[in-house]
Amino acid sequence: MKKQLTTALIAASLGLSSAAFAQQAGSTPGQPAPAAPTAPAEPAANFNNADLEKFAKVQGPLQEIRNEYSQKVQSTQEPEQAAQLQQEATGKMMEVVQESGLEVQTYNQIAVALQSDPELQAKVKSMMN
Known part of the structure; x- marks a missing residue:
């Protein structure tokens, strides 16, 4: 159950982060992300540099996977195969996040x-350049 929740959260968050950075990266987001569960946003001060x-x-490698x-x-024409591919993609994205040294939960919180902190958006975008 916990693994399913984590997978769902990262999948939703990865979709959200892709939309947040689509203009920055000059690309269009891939498939629409599932609706993200409502979670309280962490204040930017709680995230260290x-x-x-x-x-x-990790945004570049994640976009490549997307x-x-x-x-x-x-x-694919098969819904089951599409679902399997989505799970595979989510697994690869989780690996990329974890290999970066960032906890999946922290990634999701950021x-x-x-989505609601323009100051944080600007800070992260400047780090991407």
Whole structure:
């Protein structure tokens, strides 16, 4: 149950973060993300620069995974295969986040906070350049 919740949260947050940075990256977001559960946004002060830099650093690799799997999902006619591909993509994205040294929960908190904190958005975007 906890793994399913974590997977759902990161999938939703990854979709949200992709939308938040679509203009910055000059790309369009892939498939629409599932509706994210409502969670209280963490104040920007609670995120240290190291975590924000890790968050910014993984955006490129995560976008590559999104693009790759978006094409695969769109090309399949089988709903079960599409669901399996989405799970595979989520697993790869979780690996990328964890390998960066960032906890998935922290990644999700930053992604949610970005949706309502323009100051935090600007800070993370500057780290992506």
